[in-house]
Amino acid sequence: MKIAVLGDPVNSLQASRAAAGMLAPFCECDKADRFFKFCRESLNKFSQFLEELVSVSGVPVHFSREGSLMPFSNYRETWEERKQFFACEDIPHEIWSVDKVRQKAPYLSEDCGEVMWVGEGQVNNRQMHDALMKASKNLGNRVLEANVSGFILKGSVITAAVADSRQIHGGQFVLASGSWSPQLARVLGVSIPLKPIKGQMCRVQLDDHFMDYTLHGKMTYIAPWREGNGFVIGSTMEDRGFDPSIEEGVIDLLIAKAAEILPHLKTAPLIESWTGLRPAAEDLMPIMGESQRYDNLFYSSGHYRNGILLTPNQADYISALIRDTGVDAIPEFSPSRYNL
Numbered sequence: 001m002k003i004a005v006l007g008d009p010v011n012s013l014q015a016s017r018a019a020a021g022m023l024a025p026f027c028e029c030d031k032a033d034r035f036f037k038f039c040r041e042s043l044n045k046f047s048q049f050l051e052e053l054v055s056v057s058g059v060p061v062h063f064s065r066e067g068s069l070m071p072f073s074n075y076r077e078t079w080e081e082r083k084q085f086f087a088c089e090d091i092p093h094e095i096w097s098v099d100k101v102r103q104k105a106p107y108l109s110e111d112c113g114e115v116m117w118v119g120e121g122q123v124n125n126r127q128m129h130d131a132l133m134k135a136s137k138n139l140g141n142r143v144l145e146a147n148v149s150g151f152i153l154k155g156s157v158i159t160a161a162v163a164d165s166r167q168i169h170g171g172q173f174v175l176a177s178g179s180w181s182p183q184l185a186r187v188l189g190v191s192i193p194l195k196p197i198k199g200q201m202c203r204v205q206l207d208d209h210f211m212d213y214t215l216h217g218k219m220t221y222i223a224p225w226r227e228g229n230g231f232v233i234g235s236t237m238e239d240r241g242f243d244p245s246i247e248e249g250v251i252d253l254l255i256a257k258a259a260e261i262l263p264h265l266k267t268a269p270l271i272e273s274w275t276g277l278r279p280a281a282e283d284l285m286p287i288m289g290e291s292q293r294y295d296n297l298f299y300s301s302g303h304y305r306n307g308i309l310l311t312p313n314q315a316d317y318i319s320a321l322i323r324d325t326g327v328d329a330i331p332e333f334s335p336s337r338y339n340l
């Protein structure tokens with residue numbers, strides 16, 4: 001199979017480089033639906049996926065399975081439900097008493113109370129993105145750094161994508177342009193109910209081995225990027241279209257909220273702040289699968305808050321659909337729910 005990857009890989013608002021890299025199906029989901037199952041499968045694939053990726057690309061990618069911490073103070077209202085959910089679904093977790101928290105995570109604010117440790121993961125998503133670009137090239141895929149502006153059609157078959165007045169012919173096409181998916185679909189006369197949800201984030205300098213875990217708060221999370229890369233603090237959820245602005249006041253507030261659970265953050269030097277756009281479908285489920293309207297079009301979009309976590313599983317799923325290996329289509333994610 002020959003593959004061409006089209007698009008602007010350094011779009012400053014793209015989500016894949018803006019994310020925190022949490023691999024957190026357990027802290028993110030609170031019911032065992034199909035989405036949860038898909039996220040969980042993806043987490044289980046991560047270690048082997050990265051092993052292959054690093055070996056093909058030669059680009060190191062920081063990955064950790066140290067897990068996440070959820071302090072009681074931030075989950076007060078849903079604490080018992082969470083415990084029940086974790087027990088029912090056999091999710092690896094431990095409840096640390098206040099004394100245990102003082103031993104295992106003495107840097108946490110005393111106001112946190114007891115803490116739930118959850119067995120999930122963390123990846124440096126920028127390194128993973130660099131590795132994916134390099135691996136694609138090493139495998140002989142064409143990486144054409146140009147945006148698609150049109151398609152050549154023959155009835156309900158797409159014969160080529162048009163980018164910078166070049167035609168790129170292909171047998172199968174995957175529309176995977178994140179928050180910009182509706183614009184691209186419009187060129188095909190298709191209307192995707194999806195919009196960008198803006199997230200402002202920042203990264204601060206704190207000693208590498210300060211904390212191994214990802215920390216989840218009510219309105220905030222703190223994720224270690226290790227190797228001298230500091231800690232990422234996120235993130236806002238803003239329905240403001242393609243607004244690229246970064247607001248100093250918002251970043252200060254994020255840090256202040258995070259410092260309520262991790263007081264050292266009050267004095268940690270700010271390294272950078274940025275904005276990214278999460279592609280959110282109307283029902284907040286991914287849009288993955290075969291088009292109903294075009295014979296050789298697939299969608300892989302709408303990954304919203306968990307697109308980094310979903311990387312290996314969505315790749316397996318879409319490639320199985322394209323190769324027609326007999327994989328069962330997942331109705332909850334199907335483009336047909338929006339008549340796409």
Ligand SMILES: Cc1cc2nc3c(=O)[nH]c(=O)nc-3n(C[C@H](O)[C@H](O)[C@H](O)COP(=O)(O)OP(=O)(O)OC[C@H]3O[C@@H](n4cnc5c(N)ncnc54)[C@H](O)[C@@H]3O)c2cc1C
Pocket residue numbers: 006007008009010011013014015016017018019020021022023024146147148149176177178179180184198199200201234235275276277278279300301302303304305306307308309310
């Ligand atoms: C602030 C923030 C924090 C997040 N944190 C996490 C996290 O901790 N864990 C997690 O799992 N997920 C997280 N996410 C979600 C995750 O980042 C996204 O779900 C995922 O990156 C979406 O990937 P994508 O490739 O669909 O979109 P994008 O990464 O946005 O990529 C879309 C690409 O399409 C290109 N494009 C646009 N128009 C065209 C065109 N006409 N032709 C060709 N190409 C085009 C763009 O240039 C861009 O490169 C976060 C997202 C944000 C914004």
